[in-house]
Amino acid sequence: MTFPPLREELVGLEPYGAPQLDVPVQLNVNENPYPPSTEVVADIAASVAAAAATLNRYPDRELVELRARLADYLNSSGGSGITPAQVWAANGSNEVMLQLLQAFGGPGRSALSFAPTYAMYPEYARDTMTTWVQGRRAEDFSLDLPAARELVLEHRPSVILLPSPNNPTGTALPPEAITTLCEAAGDGVVVVDEAYGEFRRTGTPSALELLPRHRNLVVTRTMSKAFALAGARLGYLAADTAICDAIRVVRLPYHLSAVTQATALAALRHADELLGRVDDLRRERDELVDWLRGRGHEVADSDANFVYFGRFADRHAVWQGLLDRGVLIREVGPDGWLRVSVGTPDEMAAFRQALVDVTTQGTSEEQA
Numbered sequence: 001m002t003f004p005p006l007r008e009e010l011v012g013l014e015p016y017g018a019p020q021l022d023v024p025v026q027l028n029v030n031e032n033p034y035p036p037s038t039e040v041v042a043d044i045a046a047s048v049a050a051a052a053a054t055l056n057r058y059p060d061r062e063l064v065e066l067r068a069r070l071a072d073y074l075n076s077s078g079g080s081g082i083t084p085a086q087v088w089a090a091n092g093s094n095e096v097m098l099q100l101l102q103a104f105g106g107p108g109r110s111a112l113s114f115a116p117t118y119a120m121y122p123e124y125a126r127d128t129m130t131t132w133v134q135g136r137r138a139e140d141f142s143l144d145l146p147a148a149r150e151l152v153l154e155h156r157p158s159v160i161l162l163p164s165p166n167n168p169t170g171t172a173l174p175p176e177a178i179t180t181l182c183e184a185a186g187d188g189v190v191v192v193d194e195a196y197g198e199f200r201r202t203g204t205p206s207a208l209e210l211l212p213r214h215r216n217l218v219v220t221r222t223m224s225k226a227f228a229l230a231g232a233r234l235g236y237l238a239a240d241t242a243i244c245d246a247i248r249v250v251r252l253p254y255h256l257s258a259v260t261q262a263t264a265l266a267a268l269r270h271a272d273e274l275l276g277r278v279d280d281l282r283r284e285r286d287e288l289v290d291w292l293r294g295r296g297h298e299v300a301d302s303d304a305n306f307v308y309f310g311r312f313a314d315r316h317a318v319w320q321g322l323l324d325r326g327v328l329i330r331e332v333g334p335d336g337w338l339r340v341s342v343g344t345p346d347e348m349a350a351f352r353q354a355l356v357d358v359t360t361q362g363t364s365e366e367q368a
């Protein structure tokens, strides 16, 4: 054993994360580009000040009020009849998913997803010593249902992770896909990660609608994207009460600080305003998809606040060329493809101009 006594399978690994670079146009981590208004900032600040006066005490371990308000919100956003006992929250949906793996994964068990997908999933599996099984999506990034079902029946995973809309492709799953996998999973849980759920196109349903039909279905959401609150770190889920109760066994005591709870409650009071830009972002996204297609790019249909496009013989050169022009996007997923987050109209104009420059004038290396 060498020092520090790192687990063998972690030796040499780099921490996960997109580059945090200080450039004018940041379109790389799917944040909402609109900061909270002065009114919302003032209410959050006042709520946090009130919480600060009680910081000698531990926070509410069961998040009673927050879970009730999140249930109200979910019932107005695709769900119905969801009770506070069916809701759980943590520091970002990333922590929610880690807790799911801590409760339902572990040695001798497996977790399954379909690539290309969210790069954090295999890390939750690794960190909880859960075997990672990865299927593949079809060429158009949809799920090949018969093949997916076969894979589930073969491996019998205790957790299946399905982002919908998927990151990095933007692809939403049809309800039939979720139903098929919930049935194939048996007693395993099926986690539909709706981090981008609020951005779905008109006519794309939320998996929340299926909750009453499948007791093994978990739908996760986050305040990091549509809610424009990535810095606060608040993610949550809706599921059968038995699933919430199981997570309560593995969560750290007082995992969600009084400051975080106060911030999230204040933000939920202003949900209409914080979510007010979602329609603008959806419109901007649809325009971007059309524009990219008009320029001859291949573009995946998107139900999210980002667009996945290609294909480039040298995508790194395109990414670098954009960065040289002050526009940061994301190099992720299958070779040849790039992902760009939807920003303000000004940011999108800067992106379009930079992409035109890069693809018509060539990249910095070619110029050099």
Ligand SMILES: *Cc1c(COP(=O)(O)O)cnc(C)c1O
Pocket (backbone or CB within 6 Å): 030, 091, 092, 093, 094, 095, 118, 163, 166, 167, 193, 195, 221, 222, 223, 224, 225, 230, 233, 234, 235
């Ligand atoms: C951004 C994102 C999340 C959200 O993570 P938080 O921890 O809630 O900020 C979850 N899942 C996917 C697929 C994402 O892209």
